[in-house]
Amino acid sequence: xxxxxxxxxxxxxxxxxxxxxxxxxxxxxxxxxxxxxxxxxxxxxxxxxxxxxxxxxxxxxxxxxxxxxxxxxxxxxxxxxxxxxxxxxxxxxxxxxxxxxxxxxxxxxxxxxxxxxxxxxxxxxxxxxxxxxxxxxxxxxxxxxxxxxxxxxxxxxxxxxxxxxxxxxxx
Amino acid sequence: xxxxxxxxxxxxxxxxxxxxxxxxxxxxxxxxxxxxxxxxxxxxxxxxxxxxxxxxxxxxxxxxxxxxxxxxxxxxxxxxxxxxxxxxxxxxxxxxxxxxxxxxxxxxxxxxxxxxxxxxxxxxxxxxxxxxxxxxxxxxxxxxxxxxxxxxxxxxxxxxxxxxxxxxxxx
Numbered sequence: 001x002x003x004x005x006x007x008x009x010x011x012x013x014x015x016x017x018x019x020x021x022x023x024x025x026x027x028x029x030x031x032x033x034x035x036x037x038x039x040x041x042x043x044x045x046x047x048x049x050x051x052x053x054x055x056x057x058x059x060x061x062x063x064x065x066x067x068x069x070x071x072x073x074x075x076x077x078x079x080x081x082x083x084x085x086x087x088x089x090x091x092x093x094x095x096x097x098x099x100x101x102x103x104x105x106x107x108x109x110x111x112x113x114x115x116x117x118x119x120x121x122x123x124x125x126x127x128x129x130x131x132x133x134x135x136x137x138x139x140x141x142x143x144x145x146x147x148x149x150x151x152x153x154x155x156x157x158x159x160x161x162x163x164x165x166x167x168x169x170x171x
Numbered sequence: 172x173x174x175x176x177x178x179x180x181x182x183x184x185x186x187x188x189x190x191x192x193x194x195x196x197x198x199x200x201x202x203x204x205x206x207x208x209x210x211x212x213x214x215x216x217x218x219x220x221x222x223x224x225x226x227x228x229x230x231x232x233x234x235x236x237x238x239x240x241x242x243x244x245x246x247x248x249x250x251x252x253x254x255x256x257x258x259x260x261x262x263x264x265x266x267x268x269x270x271x272x273x274x275x276x277x278x279x280x281x282x283x284x285x286x287x288x289x290x291x292x293x294x295x296x297x298x299x300x301x302x303x304x305x306x307x308x309x310x311x312x313x314x315x316x317x318x319x320x321x322x323x324x325x326x327x328x329x330x331x332x333x334x335x336x337x338x339x340x341x342x
Contacts, residue, residue, distance in 0.1 A: 002173075003261045003289070011285045012266045036269025076288050090174045095183045096312070098207025101323045103316060113303075113311040114182045117247050118174070121299035128292035132284075140284040141267070145274060152272045 007083045009037050010045040011137070014079055017055065018071045018138035019153065024161040025056070025064035034156065045083055052082035058164035066164070071138060077129035090118035178254045180208050181216040182308070185250055188226065189242045189309035190328055196227070196235035201331040216254055223253035229335035237335070242309060248300035261289035 012035055020026060028046060032039035046065055050057040056068045067074065092115035096103045111119075142150060183206055191197060199217060203210035217236055221228040227239045238245065263286035267274045282290075313321060 005262065005264060008261070008264060008266060008285065015285070034270045034272065035266050036273075037266070076285070090179070091176065093176060093179060095179060095206050095208070096315075099205045101205065101320060101327050102207075103320055107315055107317055107320060110315050113308050113315075114179065114186070114247070117300060117303040117308070121296045124295040124299050125292045128295050129288060132288040137284050137288070144267075144278050144281050144284075146278055149272060149274055149278060156272050 003080070004084060006041070006045045006048075007080050009035060009042055010049055010083045011076060011079050013042065013046065013065070014049070014054065014067065014074065014134055015138050015141055016157075017065060017067050018134055019142075019157055020066060020161055022066070023163060024157075025058050025062075025066040025164045026157070026161050027064040030160040031065060034160075048082045049079065052078065054078055054082055060164070062162040062164050064162050064164060067134075071135040072133050074134040075130050076132040076134075076137065077126050079134075080129055088119065088122055090115060090122065092118075174251070175255060177212070177216045177219075178251050180206060180213055181220055181254045182247060182250050184213065184217065184236070185220070185225065185238065185245065185305055186309050186312055187328075188236060188238045189305055190313075190324065191237060191332055193237070194334055195328075195332040196229050196233075196237040196335045197328070197332050198235040202236060205327065205331075219253045220250065223249065225249055225253055231336070233333040233335050235333050235335060238305075242306040243304050245305040246301050247303040247305075247308065248297050250305075251300055259290065259293055261286060261293065263289075 013031055016031065016034055017026060028043050029039050031046070032042045035042065046055065046057065049055045050065075050068075053068055054074055055065045057063070057065055092112055094108065094112065096108055096112055097105070145153070184202055187202065187205055188197060199214050200210050202217070203213045206213065217226060217228065220226045221236075221239075224239055225245055226236045228234070228236055263283055265279065265283065267279055267283055268276070316324070
């Protein structure tokens with residue numbers, strides 16, 4: 001069971017965007033530079049976040065990405081689901097209905113107990129991520145920084161951020 | 172995030188082996204026939220279960236697989252871990268230490284909060300699987316069967332099971 005690194009990148013990108021003033025956006029090249037990751041691959045994750053309504057993407061010279069919602073409304077499951085999708089990690093192929101002693105459809109009215117346990121586990125997993133707000137990630141992340149780093153980050157954001165048109169031109 | 176179908180096969184194989192008398196084993200071809208899955212690929216999952224000490228594998232004419240532990244001791248996480256491994260699904264690449272405002276090693280004394288949330292989620296996932304005993308899976312699965320199917324399964328197991336040497340010749 002693996003989560004692609006795109007989720008990690010997207011989560012850090014959102015945490016950085018959480019530090020922007022609400023009228024500002026950050027060009028994708030700046031975002032990639034800050035995170036130290038390749039811009040073309042990061043762009044794919046940002047497009048996924050945009051499609052999910054987590055960020056707004058503005059085109060043009062003053063374009064870039066900004067959060068589309070308040071930071072206490074976005075959570076880590078939203079970000080994970082945007083990048084990885086919402087499909088269950090366990091796929092039940094109804095093995096009960098195979099072979100020489102196959103169970104009948106009526107005997108399979110209850111969901112397979114193996115599949116049920118994986119479903120319950122997945123819900124527990126998602127619950128923890130849903131309880132992890134972007135606000136908490138951003139604040140806790142900032143709390144780990146010393147004052148010099150905090151000032152560096154704010155200066156860097158101020159220098160690289162842009163003021164896009166009010167209305168996003170694409171999502 | 173995906174769990175391979177080998178986990179589903181292994182879990183159903185263990186559930187079937189739970190119905191065997193303790194001195195009996197089931198040849199791999201019979202196990203594959205019962206589950207309606209390809210024997211060579213199932214054999215890989217059974218080898219993984221054997222390496223993890225969940226099943227004993229007996230060679231020879233009267234060989235086959237049997238559970239190596241009581242059914243209330245084996246749980247769904249044991250089976251999943253045997254097949255998929257125990258590596259965390261989320262891999263933290265310490266993005267905090269990248270880029271123009273990289274955090275210092277001392278600022279990163281606390282684990283990244285994104286990685287921490289995924290770790291907590293994974294522990295919640297595993298906890299549900301750990302709480303799901305093979306005994307519960309076998310009993311609940313049998314409870315879904317009507318009497319005819321139960322009799323069919325027991326007859327089939329009686330016909331196909333073998334009595335191996337007491338000591339497993341390989342694991």
